[in-house]
Amino acid sequence: MYAYIIRRLLIIPILLFGVTILLFLMISLLKPDERLSLYIKDTPRNEAVAKGLILRYGLDQPIYVQYANWLFGRQDEDPVTHVVTVKGGLLRGDFGWSKTGSDTIAHVIQRRFPATVELALWAIIPIVGVGIWMGVLAAVNHNKLIDQILRVFAIVGYSFPSFVFGLLVLMFFYARLQWFPPGRLSDWASQVVQAPAFVHYTSMNTIDGLLNGRLDIFLDALRHLVLPILTLAYIQWALLLKVTRSSMLESLRQDYVTTARAKGLSERNVINRHARPNAMIPVITVSGFTIVGLLNGVIITETIFVYPGIGSIAAQAAAQLDVLTVLGFTLFNGFILLVANLVVDVLYAVIDPRVRLS
Amino acid sequence: MASVDIAVSQPLDVDDLPASRKPPSIGKQLISNRLSVSGFILLTFFALVAILAPVLAPPLPNTRNPMFIPRDGFNLVPQPPGTAWDRTPPPLPFWWTAVTGLDHWTHPFGLASGGWDIYYGVIWGTRTAFIAGIVITLVTLVIGVLVGSFSAYYGGAIDLVMQRITEVFMTFPFLMAALTAATILTPLLGAKAGVGDAGLVTAGIAIIVFGWMGYARLIRGDILSVRERDYVMAARAVGAKDFRIMIKHIIPNAVFPTLVVASLDIGTYVVTFAALSFLGLGAEQGYADWGQLVSFSRGFITTLDLYWYMIFFPGMALVFFVLGWNLVGDAVRDILDPRMRKTR
Numbered sequence: 189m190y191a192y193i194i195r196r197l198l199i200i201p202i203l204l205f206g207v208t209i210l211l212f213l214m215i216s217l218l219k220p221d222e223r224l225s226l227y228i229k230d231t232p233r234n235e236a237v238a239k240g241l242i243l244r245y246g247l248d249q250p251i252y253v254q255y256a257n258w259l260f261g262r263q264d265e266d267p268v269t270h271v272v273t274v275k276g277g278l279l280r281g282d283f284g285w286s287k288t289g290s291d292t293i294a295h296v297i298q299r300r301f302p303a304t305v306e307l308a309l310w311a312i313i314p315i316v317g318v319g320i321w322m323g324v325l326a327a328v329n330h331n332k333l334i335d336q337i338l339r340v341f342a343i344v345g346y347s348f349p350s351f352v353f354g355l356l357v358l359m360f361f362y363a364r365l366q367w368f369p370p371g372r373l374s375d376w377a378s379q380v381v382q383a384p385a386f387v388h389y390t391s392m393n394t395i396d397g398l399l400n401g402r403l404d405i406f407l408d409a410l411r412h413l414v415l416p417i418l419t420l421a422y423i424q425w426a427l428l429l430k431v432t433r434s435s436m437l438e439s440l441r442q443d444y445v446t447t448a449r450a451k452g453l454s455e456r457n458v459i460n461r462h463a464r465p466n467a468m469i470p471v472i473t474v475s476g477f478t479i480v481g482l483l484n485g486v487i488i489t490e491t492i493f494v495y496p497g498i499g500s501i502a503a504q505a506a507a508q509l510d511v512l513t514v515l516g517f518t519l520f521n522g523f524i525l526l527v528a529n530l531v532v533d534v535l536y537a538v539i540d541p542r543v544r545l546s
Numbered sequence: 547m548a549s550v551d552i553a554v555s556q557p558l559d560v561d562d563l564p565a566s567r568k569p570p571s572i573g574k575q576l577i578s579n580r581l582s583v584s585g586f587i588l589l590t591f592f593a594l595v596a597i598l599a600p601v602l603a604p605p606l607p608n609t610r611n612p613m614f615i616p617r618d619g620f621n622l623v624p625q626p627p628g629t630a631w632d633r634t635p636p637p638l639p640f641w642w643t644a645v646t647g648l649d650h651w652t653h654p655f656g657l658a659s660g661g662w663d664i665y666y667g668v669i670w671g672t673r674t675a676f677i678a679g680i681v682i683t684l685v686t687l688v689i690g691v692l693v694g695s696f697s698a699y700y701g702g703a704i705d706l707v708m709q710r711i712t713e714v715f716m717t718f719p720f721l722m723a724a725l726t727a728a729t730i731l732t733p734l735l736g737a738k739a740g741v742g743d744a745g746l747v748t749a750g751i752a753i754i755v756f757g758w759m760g761y762a763r764l765i766r767g768d769i770l771s772v773r774e775r776d777y778v779m780a781a782r783a784v785g786a787k788d789f790r791i792m793i794k795h796i797i798p799n800a801v802f803p804t805l806v807v808a809s810l811d812i813g814t815y816v817v818t819f820a821a822l823s824f825l826g827l828g829a830e831q832g833y834a835d836w837g838q839l840v841s842f843s844r845g846f847i848t849t850l851d852l853y854w855y856m857i858f859f860p861g862m863a864l865v866f867f868v869l870g871w872n873l874v875g876d877a878v879r880d881i882l883d884p885r886m887r888k889t890r
Contacts (some may be wrong), residue, residue, distance in 0.1 A: 199713075206714035214730055341875060342580070347869035349817045351824045357841060359850035359857065370847060397588035450584040484721040488821060494847070502722065506729045518726045523719040 226284040283516040288505040293516035302391035304497030323432020345426035354419040354492040440465040476532035585873025596672040598866035603669040625657035646813035656855040658842040670834035681814040690761025727752035728827040767801035808877035813868040836860040
């Protein structure tokens, strides 16, 4: 198994290298003055000044030189003070300047990522719990009414674009019923959170609310999370339901399940102890897709619910054609996905002996 | 991009079965499957709407590109269904008076913020949806098949490199990647905006660039397995050239599962395209496109219940269109996958 994990680990740097090349090829499609944001805050309007800066940051040099500069950073001597600093450099954590976020891209990610993580963490609980529960329910009641209903639910849910679904729930639960507002916190709550007395342990309002002993903050944050979670969850439910159902049906037909039944075990025990554990193997693979689904889903969901995470700012940057900001987020997302896939693969190897032996 | 359950196994070798156990043909099974029939009905309905668009929603006379929605003023406040035309309306379709009893053209689905006629957009948007879904799927499929076959055909180091490249493209979440590509391509292709379809092309390319990987992997695997079959050996034995074997014997026999998976993905591509439009990167403003029509409601979050028609009509068109493709696709997969058949 360790050989398998190490092999997977070794592939990651190769992939990351490829990812940076692909992204840089995209960057090189931009005009040199648009690429200045990689190194400086404001692109000067004066053409001569811009030209000087392009020369200073080597944006007119061969593409491999520019790639190296982008990756490792470039020495920059200030023409007045002659102070030499290093500017840019992906490996130094400098993604460049985000016009949309009016800050460095690294800072924007740092500031907004906790909100997205909070949303994703809360969403995973109902997604996996309810999704698997529905799949098992459908398989156990195979071809009965409840199975048919769940199948229709899955296929309709799968066909429902998240932005239509999100706007419909917003229309009903917010505009009409005023139950669950968009945003991240109510006005009074964000004042409490921004006050110096409130300690930011994790920058996630639900957890910080509990740690600070403010149950009202926790509940307010949760209330804002309900609709985004629902929007993220329903499409994943459709997927998990389908996979769990077919895997569970497969498992229920196995000889060891018949044996368990023949031993006289209760149906509940047969399902919970014998059939379900083995049906979970494909489900774990699909859980990897859940992470992809969440990373995709937050773009639309955060945009609709005006939730200040990395998804909404990526969408905002895209709408303003702020390429460098979007690329920064893409790179970040790609990295998360690589790590997530590795974790899923390792988990898979731990659970399924067939994988590590092959 | 490939969906998760690409469990399309080899079709049953029906010739080995006794006649009584032969499964009915795919066509027969599709007809007898209630879900797929409703899918076909939905798709036929949308196809009719797309073909009859000029009759259902006549464009204004002298329109340069009928895909652009006519505007009735520039009122930022949406107007409810049934509002009469303020400006000169398009010609009255012949069926209108007979069906509604009105002698003047109205906005049957209301006006979106900015004076866009929602009905016109929904009707003509059907064409956009069909074009987006089918063209994007076809091009993506062709690229995937080419890359996958190339990789499998040459094997060795080239295969290894191609596989890594495929994996690099797969590293990104699909929507995020398509969003990125669209952001870069919009200014590059936008110069030709006068043509009017630039937005469509941009979003399409963006989706294709990050969509082909699943097909490339699938067909590569299938080619590697087909390559070992006896008839390929036989072709080789009679001295056929590698290229000929590839084109004549291997690809035709390996491409089928990939075709099925691609047909299952049409709905996903339509949704992704609409999502890009919704985020402001697909169709140009005013282009008949469901995603864009839905996006007009983004500015009215607090009063969505008053202006429900801005989401409802284009949103439902999108849902039923995608549902149609998914119902048919699901039935096809169930039928082609013998493992699934046993469970039914």
